[in-house]
Amino acid sequence: MELKTAVVILNWNGKHFLERFLHLLLERTPQPWAQVFIADNGSTDGSVSWLKGTYPELPLIVFDKNYGYTGGYNKALEQIKATYYVLLNSDVEVTPGWLSPLIEHMEENRKCGICMPKVLSWSDPHRFEYAGACGGYIDRLGFPFCRGRILTHIEEDKGQYNQPAPVFWASGTCMVVRSELFHKLQGLDNHFFAHMEEIDFCWRARWAGYQAAVVPHSEILHVGGGTLPNDSPHKLYLNYRNNLLMLYKNLSSTALFPVMAFRILLDHLSAVAYLFQGKWDFAGAVYKAHFNFWKLLGFMKRNKGFPKPDLSHVMYRGSIILRFFLSFKKITFSKLRMQ
Numbered sequence: 001m002e003l004k005t006a007v008v009i010l011n012w013n014g015k016h017f018l019e020r021f022l023h024l025l026l027e028r029t030p031q032p033w034a035q036v037f038i039a040d041n042g043s044t045d046g047s048v049s050w051l052k053g054t055y056p057e058l059p060l061i062v063f064d065k066n067y068g069y070t071g072g073y074n075k076a077l078e079q080i081k082a083t084y085y086v087l088l089n090s091d092v093e094v095t096p097g098w099l100s101p102l103i104e105h106m107e108e109n110r111k112c113g114i115c116m117p118k119v120l121s122w123s124d125p126h127r128f129e130y131a132g133a134c135g136g137y138i139d140r141l142g143f144p145f146c147r148g149r150i151l152t153h154i155e156e157d158k159g160q161y162n163q164p165a166p167v168f169w170a171s172g173t174c175m176v177v178r179s180e181l182f183h184k185l186q187g188l189d190n191h192f193f194a195h196m197e198e199i200d201f202c203w204r205a206r207w208a209g210y211q212a213a214v215v216p217h218s219e220i221l222h223v224g225g226g227t228l229p230n231d232s233p234h235k236l237y238l239n240y241r242n243n244l245l246m247l248y249k250n251l252s253s254t255a256l257f258p259v260m261a262f263r264i265l266l267d268h269l270s271a272v273a274y275l276f277q278g279k280w281d282f283a284g285a286v287y288k289a290h291f292n293f294w295k296l297l298g299f300m301k302r303n304k305g306f307p308k309p310d311l312s313h314v315m316y317r318g319s320i321i322l323r324f325f326l327s328f329k330k331i332t333f334s335k336l337r338m339q
Contacts, residue, residue, distance in 0.1 A: 132171025
């Protein structure tokens with residue numbers, strides 16, 4: 001009999017997070033219809049020996065090296081049979097009753113292929129957390145933002161976004177995916193390695209006729225920056241490169257050239273701004289991202305030949321960056337007109 005829900009943590013040198021949060025996950029994940037799995041991405045911090053000694057009964061998949069978020073999950077989910085996959089970061093504290101609302105939403109909405117919970121800050125639980133907040137969106141130029149987080153402005157959670165809603169993308173911090181959809185799309189794109197792969201995946205799911213949603217009745221607390229700190233040039237490189245890859249793969253034919261041309265211009269302007277600020281590593285990361293984007297272009301397969309997905313409710317037709325600075329960085333999602 002196939003397992004209904006597999007909760008899969010991809011661990012890479014996150015032993016300190018497993019020690020802090022894994023026992024809560026096991027206590028708060030309903031049995032027997034859900035099972036927790038750990039996939040280790042070549043950790044060198046003693047994670048595997050600790051898991052084997054502390055939780056010998058827990059299913060453990062061990063890889064020989066770090067395959068990234070994309071490769072690690074792709075390899076792990078090839079080995080797990082379940083109706084639903086829950087991709088969960090190791091630096092997450094789940095709350096009691098966190099899983100049932102997510103699965104119930106998927107059961108009641110057959111066109112929903114992906115959903116996510118409300119993501120709050122572990123250090124300040126009254127505020128949304130940067131990586132997903134209460135559901136992800138993008139603007140017409142491909143810049144991501146969230147319900148509850150516009151660029152660097154993060155809102156306090158006052159219950160203002162407590163209704164389930166369609167979203168453009170679900171956060172890879174905690175993302176529920178129908179297994180049939182995951183395998184139909186051939187998983188996450190390994191070219192991304194990490195960062196923005198979940199946005200690309202959700203966009204491809206829309207091309208395939210599925211929707212994504214946020215279910216705020218489910219809440220998790222996220223530490224954030226557990227793998228790469230926010231001020232990492234490598235993280236900046238991945239975000240710039242992968243954003244361009246995502247746009248190239250998923251933009252419609254009519255939008256491809258104007259959007260890509262404008263984005264490349266904006267990226268070069270941001271690199272110049274980093275140079276003026278003396279952030280040489282950041283400027284170099286932007287130029288490296290563009291160099292490697294062009295190198296990978298020949299390996300990218302564009303989504304075409306399918307009905308164009310309806311993005312009217314989940315894509316902001318203006319520029320979120322322009323709106324952000326014109327409002328002196330205080331714009332909130334509730335003030336945006338999404339149509």
